[in-house]
Amino acid sequence: MAACHEHGMRLLIYFGYELSNIAPEWDLYGDEILVKPQRGGYHRGDYEQTAYICCFQSAWKEYYLTSIARMIDEYDIDGVYLDGTTEPFGCTNELHGDGYVGPDGQRHRTYPIFAVRDLMRRMREVVKSRKPDGLISAHMSATVSIPTLAFVDDYWDGEQLDVHERGFRLPLDAFRAEFMGHNWGVPSEFLSYLNKPFTYEESVPLALLHDVAVRPYARSGELMGMMSRVWDAWDTIDIERAEWFPYWAGGGPVTAASDDVLVSTHVGPGGALVVAMNATGEDRTMRLSLGMDATSVRELIRDREVPVQDGAVSIETPAWEGAVLLVR
Ligand SMILES: [Zn+2]
Incomplete structure (x- = not known):
């Protein structure tokens, strides 16, 4: 002990x-x-x-x-x-x-x-x-x-x-x-x-x-x-002081191009943690408008950088999978 x-x-x-x-x-x-x-x-x-x-x-x-x-x-x-x-x-x-x-x-x-x-x-x-x-x-x-x-x-x-x-x-x-x-x-x-x-x-x-x-x-x-990457991201954005925008409440800065992509976002002093899920039985390209300035976006499930173009990201996502994005 x-x-x-x-x-x-x-x-x-x-x-x-x-x-x-x-x-x-x-x-x-x-x-x-x-x-x-x-x-x-x-x-x-x-x-x-x-x-x-x-x-x-x-x-x-x-x-x-x-x-x-x-x-x-x-x-x-x-x-x-x-x-x-x-x-x-x-x-x-x-x-x-x-x-x-x-x-x-x-x-x-x-x-x-x-x-x-x-x-x-x-x-x-x-x-x-x-x-x-x-x-x-x-x-x-x-x-x-x-x-x-x-x-x-x-x-x-x-x-x-x-x-x-x-x-x-x-x-x-x-x-x-x-x-x-x-x-x-x-x-x-x-x-x-x-x-x-x-x-x-x-x-x-x-x-x-x-x-x-x-x-x-x-x-x-x-x-x-x-999960250890997610825990690190909580520290980065300062999750204790973050505001949460769940998918059913509509709001939040991040919007998906398609209704069957669900998005919940924590926005904190150090950045945002965005969770997007492809809630369909088909593989999709999830296109997300970030609604905030972003210098980098990292996807934490597969641990990779995601390019930002015109304030949006596009992520190939198999059916019922998703992406967890640390936006700085
Ligand atoms: Zn008994």
């Missing part, structure tokens, strides 16, 4: 949503704390084991919070990366008070949203009281349950799209509702696995068009290159 901190890096430790059948707690607490009917079942072969979903209506909540506090106190970690933790999984486990017997005599699920909300509220206190700039970063899939998610610093959403084949298109209104974060007041990042279903040349402009970064992950070297 000290080596990370010496290099200006912060380290978040993974806290998930399951208990492994080879964990020391399994025999003592498994029946009491697992979601019933038992499900999940993530199998790992390196040390033969299968893990099942836990319920935070149970005493597991206290163990979880204590563990986070101890990891900060004893190891100086900088926060937690949560996997599915903010999701109130349905549960019938009467050993911790979940579920109910219906008129049919059968036991039915309840959803412990208040318990998960309490977990998250207290987790924020555990982290921020020890490290005011500590982070809670929550990965989940399609469950933007804001009563529980409101306490995190950012959420990472999109893994559920990996069931779709290449060629799947996410409706843009769905992106604005679920993946943007602006409407919830919680920053978001987009999770995009290569070709499941998007290429990075598709997912980076799709997300940035909505002011959402794509978070690189292990073995996504090409994506790391694209």
Whole structure:
């Protein structure tokens, strides 16, 4: 940990949503704390084991919070990366008070949203009281349950799209509702696995068009290159002081010659970051009038200079791909 901190890096430790059948707690607490009917079942072969979903209506909540506090106190970690933790999984486990017997005599699920909300509220206190700039970063899939998610610093959403084949298109209104974060007041990042279903040349402009970064992950070297150029560009234009003009609001200095080229632009003191997407199923030449003086334009996805002619640029763009332009 000290080596990370010496290099200006912060380290978040993974806290998930399951208990492994080879964990020391399994025999003592498994029946009491697992979601019933038992499900999940993530199998790992390196040390033969299968893990099942836990319920935070149970005493597991206290163990979880204590563990986070101890990891900060004893190891100086900088926060937690949560996997599915903010999701109130349905549960019938009467050993911790979940579920109910219906008129049919059968036991039915309840959803412990208040318990998960309490977990998250207290987790924020555990982290921020020890490290005011500590982070809670929550990965989940399609469950933007804001009563529980409101306490995190950012959420990472999109893994559920990996069931779709290449060629799947996410409706843009769905992106604005679920993946943007602006409407919830919680920053978001987009999770995009290569070709499941998007290429990075598709997912980076799709997300940035909505002011959402794509978070690189292990073995996504090409994506790391694209996003590190975008992070540098944010510094160059001074993104904190920039004004944003999203594509649906019409305005902004940059205009496309065609209605099916969508453009969002950040204009800051140090320049502009322009995201343009070819929102059609056909390859296009995107022609963009910049509406501002430009000494240089660099396209950050493919890392190349783009010539400016008569205040405009033309970029050959495959279907559903786009361009991210740093304009100085
Ligand atoms: Zn339960």
